[in-house]
Amino acid sequence: MNKLYGNKLAIFIFAFPALLLFTVFVIYPIFPEVLISFQKNDGFRNMGYVGLKNYIDVLKNDTFWRANLNTFVIVLLSTFVALPVSLILALVMDRLSEPIRRFFKASSVLPAVLSVTVIAQMWIAIYEPMWGLLNSILRALGLDSLALAWLADSRTVVPAIAVAFLWQYLGLNALLFYTGIKAIPKTYYEAALIDGAGFIKSSIKITIPLLQDVTKYLLVLSILGCMAQFAHVRIMTAGGPGDISRTVIYHLYYRAFSASDFGQGCAIAILFVIECLVLTFLINKFVAREKIEF
Amino acid sequence: MNRLSKLIVLAVTIVMLISLFACTAAPSTPDTSKPADTGSSTADKPADQKPAEKVKIKFLSLSSDENRNRIREDYIKVNVGKEFPNVEVEYDLGGGGQDYANKLKAYNASGDMPDVWFSEQNLSTVVIAAGNALDLYPYVKDSDFARKIKMKDLVSPDKDGKLYCVQPGADQYFTPRLWYHKDIFAQNNVEPPKTFDELVSVCETLKSSGIVPMSIVGKDGWTPNLHMVQTMIMAEDPQVAIDLVNNKTDFSNPVVKNALGRIQKLVQVGAFADGVTNIDYGPAMEMFTSNRSAMLAMFTWELGNLESACPDLDFVPWPSASASVDPNNVIQYWGAPLSGYLAAANSKNPEIAAKFAMFCAVQDALYYNIEQKAPTMYDTGIEIEGVSPLMQKNLDQFDAAEIKVPSMWAATFNAKMSAEFATENSKLLTGQYSPDDWISVINPVWAENFD
Structure with a gap:
């Protein structure tokens, strides 16, 4: 078997199917997209080459930058709020008794397997300004001034969508963290206990450092998932009010399909690919480069 | 460059070249002159040869407003069997507003249109510009449908001699x-x-x-x-x-x-x-x-x-x-002249698609005359009473x-x-x-x- 793994031809044969699919469906489509990004194109006809005009128009457009900012806000909330919350949930889950843990495990997965449409509609109902759950609770608590039109207010619409999106994957991420925790040898905790370390100290000194592989994996998954955020925005606000809650991908979709401007749509797509490549490079450069063996 | 890298580069190049040829091959451009060439006798041939075989067509309609839903459910679905006994209709519910518009545009971009669909003027123009809409004029001009339309502009060809849309004339x-x-x-x-x-x-x-x-x-x-x-x-x-x-x-x-x-x-x-x-x-x-x-x-x-x-x-x-x-x-x-039912230029059954579009327009008229007590430019023969x-x-x-x-x-x-x-x-x-x-x-x- 080892001999087989050392044979480069064998490696190539094994890798070929995946390579083939990746080339046809990922690499190849980028080339016509680059071409269209230099055209005035309505999706059906090339109405002439326009040089860098599409890129200049996109970069000069405030909506593109707002869409980037919105996407960035969602990424930040995911990285600095949702992932830490998932980690805390995992740590708590590890301390629970088995029957309660089983319940938590099942309920953690449930939102992730539900359709985005169901989740989005549920949150639309929660955020509804007149009879929604959130405002009803706020009014019942006498906090009428905080009862807002969450999805129609420019100050709250993006975080409101982000909460719905991040909530959906909070439990699943917690479960993945929990799986990582279970892989850490018990002996480390026993030694820490003898040294007098409590739950918080052993979590900070042992659990979190040893979860760096899982953390990196979830970080990449979460950031790229947030970058590609589309469905929740489409269902919950359609990018509105106006264009205030558009993400980059939604803006791309709007330019290409709603405004029938595939030239600009493709220019946005190319810029987005570059953004994602830079982000992936940064994650690989700065996050958990050394593998810890235990 | 080592042997493995050379192999990978070679394979990727071959795959990309094959993809390039496959994807840039001249698409089967929808032939908008097709209906004009397809006389009713030739279009009827398949039906004559295989009378028992059901023809399948796909119909895309709005599904977010009550009127469109009732026209589809209470009129089109109820009457289609009598009018088209050998046709099986697949109903594609497209939502409404921008959702519907984007679904139709996605169909349009792929070139694989439903056989018949409902659209407003601004969407119709996009589909027509892409060459994906069937010229209905050859089917409409001598039809019973055309005779019963009171506003003749609705069944007259445009400056290019084409008619892409049929409607009951309720919108006016x-x-x-x-x-x-x-x-x-x-x-x-x-x-x-x-x-x-x-x-x-x-x-x-x-x-x-x-x-x-x-x-x-x-x-x-x-x-x-x-x-x-x-x-x-x-x-x-x-x-x-x-x-x-x-x-x-x-x-x-x-x-x-x-x-x-x-x-x-x-x-x-x-x-x-x-x-x-x-x-x-x-x-x-x-x-x-x-x-x-x-x-x-x-x-x-x-x-x-x-x-x-x-x-x-x-x-x-x-x-x-x-x-x-x-x-x-x-x-x-x-x-608007292009708000109504259109048919696909590349429909496998253009005559049936055209007739089904006219049938839908008639069902619209029946719905508005009967249910809404509202007049239409298409004369259903129904006396609107109890307005x-x-x-x-x-x-x-x-x-x-x-x-x-x-x-x-x-x-x-x-x-x-x-x-x-x-x-x-x-x-x-x-x-x-x-x-x-x-x-x-x-x-x-x-x-x-x-x-």
């Missing part, structure tokens, strides 16, 4: 009204407004009583898109709306700015519900029919549904914003109005204009977006609208 009678609950008005001691200032005053009174003054569809700027911007223009000077439809002026016209200012004013006095920019068609209707709002801005295509849901229903023509405009004398109507007083009032005012202006949205805008108009109107409904900003965005798009 649809006009936006300001519906209101008589009981709520009486309880709050307010009179139906005749001028814009009165409308603002009524809204303020109702708002102070804790009632949502006016229900509108705010998501994607639907109500301002479909009529409110034009309504507000016509309230001050109908000629500006006529000039816009005929591309004789642009949106920098001061009347347009005033019109946008009036919508902004309504938002600012709280005429609409909280979070209006996120209120969809169904919830907007429900808000009015459940008496949570006193007024509703909506077209007359909902008259039948509203009458059955609201016993205290009445309407006023949209209040005027100028002493020189008599609200009873101006009408904005919805109809409700409200429908009669609507028709009387419609007929008496001397100035009738087609809808800009339905008859004039292309896809890009529609999309930008929707975005800007959604912003306008926040109340924090100035008419000047609106105009600065829309005018350049308008300049390209007729290209």
Whole structure:
């Protein structure tokens, strides 16, 4: 078997199917997209080459930058709020008794397997300004001034969508963290206990450092998932009010399909690919480069 | 370069070349002349040879509004078996608004259209420009359908000799009204407004009583898109709306700015519900029919549904914003030449698709004649009896109005204009977006609208 793994031809044969699919469906489509990004194109006809005009128009457009900012806000909330919350949930889950843990495990997965449409509609109902759950609770608590039109207010619409999106994957991420925790040898905790370390100290000194592989994996998954955020925005606000809650991908979709401007749509797509490549490079450069063996 | 790398590079190159050839091969361009070449005798051949074999066609329809759903469920599905015993119809429900538009555009981009679909003018033009719509004229010109259409323009070919759309001619009678609950008005001691200032005053009174003054569809700027911007223009000077439809002026016209200012004013006095920019068609209707709002801005295509849901229903023509405009004398109507049923140019069964499109248009007419007691340009032979007083009032005012202006949205805008108009109107409904900003965005798009 080892001999087989050392044979480069064998490696190539094994890798070929995946390579083939990746080339046809990922690499190849980028080339016509680059071409269209230099055209005035309505999706059906090339109405002439326009040089860098599409890129200049996109970069000069405030909506593109707002869409980037919105996407960035969602990424930040995911990285600095949702992932830490998932980690805390995992740590708590590890301390629970088995029957309660089983319940938590099942309920953690449930939102992730539900359709985005169901989740989005549920949150639309929660955020509804007149009879929604959130405002009803706020009014019942006498906090009428905080009862807002969450999805129609420019100050709250993006975080409101982000909460719905991040909530959906909070439990699943917690479960993945929990799986990582279970892989850490018990002996480390026993030694820490003898040294007098409590739950918080052993979590900070042992659990979190040893979860760096899982953390990196979830970080990449979460950031790229947030970058590609589309469905929740489409269902919950359609990018509105106006264009205030558009993400980059939604803006791309709007330019290409709603405004029938595939030239600009493709220019946005190319810029987005570059953004994602830079982000992936940064994650690989700065996050958990050394593998810890235990 | 080592051997493995060379192999990988070679394989990737081969795959990309194959993909390139596969994807750049000349697509089977839809042949729009096909129907003209396909005489009825040849089109009938497959049916003659295999009479028992069922032909499958796909039909895409709107599914977010009650009228479209009832036409499909209670008329098309019920009658299709009698009319087309050898046809099996697959129903594709496309939602509504931008969802429907985007679904149709995705079909259009792929070139794989449903055999028959319903679309408004701005979407129809996109499909026609892509060569994906069937020229229906060869099928329509000598048909029973053409003979029964009272307005012959609806079945006449365009300047290129083509006819891409068939419709029942109900749209021409649809006009936006300001519906209101008589009981709520009486309880709050307010009179139906005749001028814009009165409308603002009524809204303020109702708002102070804790009632949502006016229900509108705010998501994607639907109500301002479909009529409110034009309504507000016509309230001050109908000629500006006529000039816009005929591309004789642009949106920098001061009347347009005033019109946008009036919508902004309504938002600012709280005429609409909280979070209006996120209120969809169904919830907007429900808000009015459940008496949570006193007024509703909506077209007359909902008259039948509203009458059955609201016993205290009445309407006023949209209040005027100028002493020189008599609200009873101006009408904005919805109809447009390319709003209706279209068929796919690359349909495997073009004749059946064309006949099914005409059949759908007839079912539309039957629905409006029977259920809504509303007239259509297609003569179904049904005597419309028992017209409700409200429908009669609507028709009387419609007929008496001397100035009738087609809808800009339905008859004039292309896809890009529609999309930008929707975005800007959604912003306008926040109340924090100035008419000047609106105009600065829309005018350049308008300049390209007729290209």
